[in-house]
Amino acid sequence: MSDDAEDAFAAVADELRVRILRELWDADDPLAFSELRDRVDVADSGRFNYHLGELRGRFVEQRDEGYALRFAGRELVGALYSGVFTEEASVGPQAVEGDCPLCGSDLEAVYEDEQARVTCTSDDCGVHVVSVGIPPAFVDGREDDLATAIDGYVRTMARQFTAGFCSSCRGRTTGRLERDGEHGPRAVYECERCGNRFHGFVTTAVLDHTEVLSFYRDHGRDARDAPIWQMGWTTDAEMDGDEAVVAVALDGDELELKLDESLSVVGAERT
Ligand SMILES: [Zn+2]
Ligand SMILES: [Zn+2]
Known part of the structure; x- marks a missing residue:
C-alpha cells in the first residue's frame, strides 16, 4: 500500500471522524463549524477541532458557506453505507x-460472502457462469430476483x-x-x-459493441432482452492466430468479430 493510502486510512481510523463525515453526508448544505459540532454532539471543542483538522484537505473542505465533503469523503461514506465494513448478507x-x-443443466443464483454467482447445478460441471464480488448493498431490495440484478450489474461493470x-x-x-x-x-x-481486475468470457468485451447492438436491431431484437447467460453465444470464443474470434448467431445469421490482444475489435463480418 502506498504511503498516501496509509495516511488516508489513518485519517479516518477514529469513531469521531466517521461521525463528522456522516453528519456532513446527511446535511443538504455545507455546515458552519458550530452547527457541525452540535450535530456531531461533542462537548470538547478542542478535541472536535483537532479531528476535523485531520479530515480537512483530503476528505473535507472548508468553503465560504461552511464545511462540506470532498469527493473522497463522499466515496468513503458511500462505502460505509454500502455495508462493506459492517453487514453480512446471503440470498438464495x-x-x-x-x-x-x-x-445444459439447471442454473441457480446465490449471493454470499460478498460474491454474486450464477452457477451450474450439476456436480460434474458446476461452472460459475458469472461470479463477481459485490458489497451487501447490492442485494438490499433485490432479494426476489437475484438473477436480473446480477445480469444488470455484470453488464454495467463490463461497460x-x-x-x-x-x-x-x-x-x-x-x-x-x-x-x-x-x-x-x-x-x-x-x-x-x-489493481482491481475483471476476468470473464471474451464475449464480455463486445456485449455492448456497436456491431453487436446493430446486428440485434437488424433482427428486430434488443441485445439486453435476455440475461447474458441466455444469449446463446456469450461463452463461445476461439483463437485464430493471435486473435480471438466471437461468433454471434441470430436466426441463422452470424456476425463474426475478431479481437486483438488488447481486446479491441479489429474485424467484423456478417455471414
Ligand atoms: Zn454445467
Ligand atoms: Zn482501480
Missing part, C-alpha cells in the same frame, strides 16, 4: 431461467471496464486477451492504479 440459491451454456474505467477507483483500465483459460480464451481487464 434461487432457480434461474435458462440452462448451463456448457452442459465501465471496456470503456477504460475502473469500477472501484475510476482509474484507467487496460484489456488483455488471455489465451489459455479452462473454457477457451478469456478477457482480463486490469486497473493500472488500484
Whole structure:
C-alpha cells in the first residue's frame, strides 16, 4: 500500500471522524463549524477541532458557506453505507431461467460472502457462469430476483471496464486477451492504479459493441432482452492466430468479430 493510502486510512481510523463525515453526508448544505459540532454532539471543542483538522484537505473542505465533503469523503461514506465494513448478507440459491451454456443443466443464483454467482447445478460441471464480488448493498431490495440484478450489474461493470474505467477507483483500465483459460480464451481487464481486475468470457468485451447492438436491431431484437447467460453465444470464443474470434448467431445469421490482444475489435463480418 502506498504511503498516501496509509495516511488516508489513518485519517479516518477514529469513531469521531466517521461521525463528522456522516453528519456532513446527511446535511443538504455545507455546515458552519458550530452547527457541525452540535450535530456531531461533542462537548470538547478542542478535541472536535483537532479531528476535523485531520479530515480537512483530503476528505473535507472548508468553503465560504461552511464545511462540506470532498469527493473522497463522499466515496468513503458511500462505502460505509454500502455495508462493506459492517453487514453480512446471503440470498438464495434461487432457480434461474435458462440452462448451463456448457452442459445444459439447471442454473441457480446465490449471493454470499460478498460474491454474486450464477452457477451450474450439476456436480460434474458446476461452472460459475458469472461470479463477481459485490458489497451487501447490492442485494438490499433485490432479494426476489437475484438473477436480473446480477445480469444488470455484470453488464454495467463490463461497460465501465471496456470503456477504460475502473469500477472501484475510476482509474484507467487496460484489456488483455488471455489465451489459455479452462473454457477457451478469456478477457482480463486490469486497473493500472488500484489493481482491481475483471476476468470473464471474451464475449464480455463486445456485449455492448456497436456491431453487436446493430446486428440485434437488424433482427428486430434488443441485445439486453435476455440475461447474458441466455444469449446463446456469450461463452463461445476461439483463437485464430493471435486473435480471438466471437461468433454471434441470430436466426441463422452470424456476425463474426475478431479481437486483438488488447481486446479491441479489429474485424467484423456478417455471414
Ligand atoms: Zn454445467
Ligand atoms: Zn482501480
